[in-house]
Amino acid sequence: MLVVLLIASMFCQGLTVVSYGDNFITAFPENLGFFYPLSPWNYLKVTALYDNTTFTVFYKNTQKNLQIQQSGQTMDVLFTDYFGVNKLGSSILSIRVTSDKNITVVSESRRASSIQTNVVQPTVNLGTDYMIPLLDYPGYLESFDLPRLVSTTMKYNSFKLLIINAVDSQNTITVVKQTSTDVQEETFDIDSYQLVQLQTNGSVLRVRSSKEVAVIFTHPCVETADCNCNMVINQILPTKFQGRSFIVPSFFNVAETQLLVLSENSSSLFHNGSQLEATYSELLPFSNLETSQLVNASDRVSLRLVSPGLIVELIPDTMFFACYLLQFYSQNGRAVVIAETDSKDDVRTHKGLLSASEWTAIAGTKYSSTEVTIADRSATIWHPTSKIAVYMLEYMSAKVVFGGPAIPINEKPDLHGCVLVPGAFAVGPDPLNWTKSLEFCVNNGNQFACPVSKAVLEDMADNLTTEDGTGWIGLRRSLLTTEWYWQGEYEPSVSYVHWDDGQPLDFSKGLCASMSLDPKKDFKWRSARCCEKKKPVCYKRPACLNPSQTWFLKYIP
Structure with a gap:
C-alpha cells in the first residue's frame, strides 16, 4: 500500500x-x-x-x-x-x-x-x-x-x-x-x-x-x-494546496509535538510502517522529532505541526521549491533544510555553500535534513539542480519557538541563484572564431552558453530557434593540462558531457567545443579548431535575488 x-x-x-x-x-x-x-x-x-x-x-x-x-x-x-x-x-x-x-x-x-x-x-x-x-x-x-x-x-x-x-x-x-x-x-x-x-x-x-x-x-x-x-x-491555505506526502521537519528543543490533520474525508496516514486513522480534523501524537520523518496519506490532506505556542503548516513534497527567501526577527535565526541526499552538499545561501555540520537521512525517502544558524536577518537558501524545502525558526527560549515555512521564490532550479528573471539563450547572427564569439557575447551583455548539466542543455534546446550548422559554446581545453573546462562558470570543472559519437577528437585536432544547432542531431557536441568560424551561442544570466542587510524603518501613524 x-x-x-x-x-x-x-x-x-x-x-x-x-x-x-x-x-x-x-x-x-x-x-x-x-x-x-x-x-x-x-x-x-x-x-x-x-x-x-x-x-x-x-x-x-x-x-x-x-x-x-x-x-x-x-x-x-x-x-x-x-x-x-x-x-x-x-x-x-x-x-x-x-x-x-x-x-x-x-x-x-x-x-x-x-x-x-x-x-x-x-x-x-x-x-x-x-x-x-x-x-x-x-x-x-x-x-x-x-x-x-x-x-x-x-x-x-x-x-x-x-x-x-x-x-x-x-x-x-x-x-x-x-x-x-x-x-x-x-x-x-x-x-x-x-x-x-x-x-x-x-x-x-x-x-x-x-x-x-x-x-x-x-x-x-x-x-x-x-x-x-x-x-x-x-x-x-485554500484546499487546492493540500498534498499526500509530507516530510515532518525536525524542530529541535520542542519536546512535545503533535500533528494536526485536516482531511476532506477520513484519511489513513502511514508513518514508520504504521497506519494511523485520522478523522476530519484530529491531533495525533508525534513526540519524537529528533529527526525529520516521512508521513504519507491515502487522500489529499493538510498537516500542521503543533506544539505549545507554535502552529506550523507543513510543505507537501509537490510544493518543494528551488529557492527561498528567509526573513528573521533578529540575527542568528535557524533554518531547517530538506534536500535530496545525493546533492545535499550543493545547497547554497546568498553567501555561498550552506554551512551544515551534520545531515540526517530521512528514512524511506531520497531526502536528508539539517538545521543551521543563519547569521543574517535576511537570507536566501537555494539549490542549483533540485527542489528543496526550507523552514525558518526563531527561539525566544529553549521551549518558545515561532516561525514557519520560508518564502518560496522560484520552483525551477538554476545554477546562478534564486532567480527572479530567467536566463535567455540566443545565437549570434554571423559566424566568428571562438575568441571573437566570446567577445561578441560579452559585448552584448551575455556570456558563452555553458550547458553544464542535462537540465541546462534541455532548457537551451527548448529556447533556441532552429538553426542549421554548429555554434560555439563555452567549453574548451586547457593549454597546460589538456583538460576540458567551462568558460566563465562558477564551477569550471566538467561533470556532464554530451559528445557526438567519436568525440572529442585528439587534443591536436581541436581545443574548443561546438554544438549542433539542429534538433534532429540532438544538439550533440564536437571538438573543433578554435580558429574555425561558427555562430556564437550566448547566454544572458538570470536576474537573481540578493537580499540586502540594509533595512529601513518607516512609521505609519
Whole structure:
C-alpha cells in the first residue's frame, strides 16, 4: 500500500505557489501577552524584488505611498497606532498592500516575549474554500498538560478566525459549523476589503466564499511549557494546496509535538510502517522529532505541526521549491533544510555553500535534513539542480519557538541563484572564431552558453530557434593540462558531457567545443579548431535575488 501511495504522489501535479506578488491583504490579530500591559508593535516587512519599487499601504480608509530603491532591500513598516483585531464581528482593520513590481510581505507582532511572524500570501494564492482546524482551547491545553492560565473568560478560551474580504466588492461568506447534534451553515456578507472575526472553539469546519478571502487562524495568548504567553497565528491555505506526502521537519528543543490533520474525508496516514486513522480534523501524537520523518496519506490532506505556542503548516513534497527567501526577527535565526541526499552538499545561501555540520537521512525517502544558524536577518537558501524545502525558526527560549515555512521564490532550479528573471539563450547572427564569439557575447551583455548539466542543455534546446550548422559554446581545453573546462562558470570543472559519437577528437585536432544547432542531431557536441568560424551561442544570466542587510524603518501613524 505504501509503495502505491508513493507512486501516486509522484504523478500528483504540484501547484506553483510563489509567495511574492503585487497585491496583498492581511490583518494583525490581537496579541494579548496579558502579563505585559504595553501595546504590541505591529510591523509589515516589505522586500522589493526589483529596483525602484513603489508600493502603497491602505489602512483605515487611509493610504501611504512608499518606495524601496534597491532589489533585495527590506522596509519595516511600523504601525504606531494600535491595529490588533481585538473584537468579534466586522471591522475595517484590514491592511492592504499593492505594488508596481513584485514584493514579499511578512507580518510581525511583538509584545515582550510574545512574538509571532507570518508570511502574508499574495491575493493570487487566496481561494474560496478553506478547511478549518477543529481545535478547542481547553483541549489544546489538556493535550500538552499545560496550566489553564487564561481560561477565566470565553474571550480568551477559544481560537479565533479572521476572514478578510480580498476583493473590491461585497463578498458572501458561508461558515459551516459542527454542533452537538448536526452540521449548520451561517451565511453573511462582508463589504470591500473588510473583515470579520469569529470564535471557533472547535466548532467551525469550513469557510466558503463567493469571491477570494484570506483566512487567519489565531489565538491571542497560548500558554507555553515555561509559563509564558505567546500568540499563535496560521494563515490557512485554500484546499487546492493540500498534498499526500509530507516530510515532518525536525524542530529541535520542542519536546512535545503533535500533528494536526485536516482531511476532506477520513484519511489513513502511514508513518514508520504504521497506519494511523485520522478523522476530519484530529491531533495525533508525534513526540519524537529528533529527526525529520516521512508521513504519507491515502487522500489529499493538510498537516500542521503543533506544539505549545507554535502552529506550523507543513510543505507537501509537490510544493518543494528551488529557492527561498528567509526573513528573521533578529540575527542568528535557524533554518531547517530538506534536500535530496545525493546533492545535499550543493545547497547554497546568498553567501555561498550552506554551512551544515551534520545531515540526517530521512528514512524511506531520497531526502536528508539539517538545521543551521543563519547569521543574517535576511537570507536566501537555494539549490542549483533540485527542489528543496526550507523552514525558518526563531527561539525566544529553549521551549518558545515561532516561525514557519520560508518564502518560496522560484520552483525551477538554476545554477546562478534564486532567480527572479530567467536566463535567455540566443545565437549570434554571423559566424566568428571562438575568441571573437566570446567577445561578441560579452559585448552584448551575455556570456558563452555553458550547458553544464542535462537540465541546462534541455532548457537551451527548448529556447533556441532552429538553426542549421554548429555554434560555439563555452567549453574548451586547457593549454597546460589538456583538460576540458567551462568558460566563465562558477564551477569550471566538467561533470556532464554530451559528445557526438567519436568525440572529442585528439587534443591536436581541436581545443574548443561546438554544438549542433539542429534538433534532429540532438544538439550533440564536437571538438573543433578554435580558429574555425561558427555562430556564437550566448547566454544572458538570470536576474537573481540578493537580499540586502540594509533595512529601513518607516512609521505609519
